[in-house]
Amino acid sequence: MTEQDVIWTIALSGIAIVSLVFIWILLGAGKSDDEAGRSRASAATRRIQTGLFAVLLLGFVFGTWATLHNFPIPRQDTALQADQVVDVTARMWSWTMQPASTEAGKTVEFRVTSADVNHGFALYAPDGHIVIQTQAMPEYTNKVLYRFDVPGTYTVQCLEYCGIGHAPMKTTFVVAAAKGE
Ligand SMILES: [Cu+2]
Numbered sequence: 001m002t003e004q005d006v007i008w009t010i011a012l013s014g015i016a017i018v019s020l021v022f023i024w025i026l027l028g029a030g031k032s033d034d035e036a037g038r039s040r041a042s043a044a045t046r047r048i049q050t051g052l053f054a055v056l057l058l059g060f061v062f063g064t065w066a067t068l069h070n071f072p073i074p075r076q077d078t079a080l081q082a083d084q085v086v087d088v089t090a091r092m093w094s095w096t097m098q099p100a101s102t103e104a105g106k107t108v109e110f111r112v113t114s115a116d117v118n119h120g121f122a123l124y125a126p127d128g129h130i131v132i133q134t135q136a137m138p139e140y141t142n143k144v145l146y147r148f149d150v151p152g153t154y155t156v157q158c159l160e161y162c163g164i165g166h167a168p169m170k171t172t173f174v175v176a177a178a179k180g181e
Contacts, residue, residue: 014059018052021048021052025045025048028041029041073134073142073143073144074109074143074144074145076142076143080109080143080145081107082107082108082109082145083102083106083107083108084102084106084107084108084109085108085109085111086098086099086100086102086108086109086110086111086173087111088110088111088112088113088121088136088156089113089114089115089136090112090113090114090115090119090121090136090158090169091114091115091116091119092116092117092162092163092165092169093158093162093163093164093165093166093168093169094169094171095156095158095169095170095171097156097171097173100171100172100173100174101173101174101175101176102148102173102174102175102176103148103151103175103176103177103178103179104148104149104150104151104175104176104177104178105147105148105149105178106147106148107145107146107147107148108145108146108147108148109143109144109145110123110132110134110143110144110145110146111141111142111143112134112135112136112141112142112143112144113136113137113138113139113140113141113142114136114137114138115138116138117138117162117163118135118136118137118138118160118162119135119136119158119159119160119162119169120133120134120135120136120158120159120160121133121134121135121136121142121144121156121158121159122156122157122158122159123146123154123155123156123173124154124155124156124157125150125152125154126150126152126153126154131146131154132144132146133159135160136158136160148175150175151175151176151177151178152174152175153172153173153174153175154172154173154174154175155170155171155172155173156170156171156172156173157169157170158170
């Protein structure tokens, strides 16, 4: 199951649960016309609302933590412990990367900026998976860290529409096999 399928399954199950509870409440509504029954029903509804809210809140907090605690965007205002720095400049419609290669096992700090308009810096692994991305913005330098475990030819692609030459705005980043240890 891909990540997308897992997210879909969770989302659809959540929608199904909420819908079932809603239908159950609707079916129960109007049954009791005595005062005591009504207040019992509204107390039950409140308990369900509170419970659902708590479950959703915990779900969102956990989901946010689980998906973001490994986020590759480091603190931008401190020196980073990278093995190598790569300066990346985007412009309409090309990339400059200095240097444009590293070695497997190294952690690389990409310092990404733009010489003209906003661009999106995205790095794709040889198997086509996106591994990191950040904005390339004029007058700002955005840092992103990545440890390269898999050697091969990575592809850099612009992810922010920047004019007629946007789609072919690509370059490559080569990760050599680690030198024999
Ligand atoms: Cu672009």
